[in-house]
Amino acid sequence: MASFGAASSGGDRTAEFSGNFVPEVEQLKFSTTCSFSSNSMAQISRSVATLRIAGDDLDPEEITALLGHAPTRAYRKGDLVAAGSGTRIAPFGHWQLCAKDAEPENLDSQVAELLSGLTQDVQVWRLIARRYSVDLFCGLFMQESNEGVGISPGTLLSLAQLGIKLDLDIYAADADC
Template sequence: MYAVPPVPCKRTYAILRIYPGDLDPTEVTQRLGLEPTLCQWQGKLRHPGKPVHIASLNGWFLSSKDAVDSSDSRQHIDWILQQLAPRAKALRELQTMGARTDLFCFWESIDGRSGPVLSPQQMQKIADLQLDCGYEVLVRSGR
């Protein structure tokens, strides 16, 4: 499936993040026809039951964390891209309305070396969807 073998990691996941401005996150759900993993509303608690943090922005999030059982970050990204493929037009409409959208990935090293990999096909699909792609990479040495 991929030209390069997977880079082993301790854990990884990907999140589609949509910050729709003044648009209510439930409207994002309706427009995409896709249930989010999490929503936040400006001025409300971000995560009820967790330490108090008031959301400064409306947000709509779709995470691969509990949907994909793999330590290959490319599979997590593919899952997000598969969810978006039939909804590309709706995503573009949200972007045209001013929604900020990106793909954010988390990757934690096993041995303090290496890093995540994207395939050329994934890079093309991410670009076609006009998504920025960011990573949080944790690399801890055994020292």
């Protein structure tokens, strides 16, 4: 087992590190010599966020019952689904829930919107994550060449506790070449 060292006011302490270890805040020592403003970068112009669950044998009705919320879109493997101007046969089952687009970007509120209507039972989320691919797809759309995004520790912790992978897709502003 690897070690994770953490200093505290009571001297150096070393805690065992496992995949689920979360260090206690009082164990960590942070430097306070550097400060920054939360408004130090231009904000991403627009964001979209979609919770996606996918798998070969995914039954959308089962996911809806487990999470306690109807999806924005769902289908089973083999269903005919709309694709552009036509249709295609779904190669896997899919359940998705979309948040309202945010302009300017606000991933924290979009994640809160998505998760607030769903079960917070970690055991249910673990069951789903063991059986299916689960992610939060975020599309970030820039208007300028240098825009940024910040995601709060609370949002990141919520996603981690529920086993939801964060997937960021960043679309650059049109460049004048």
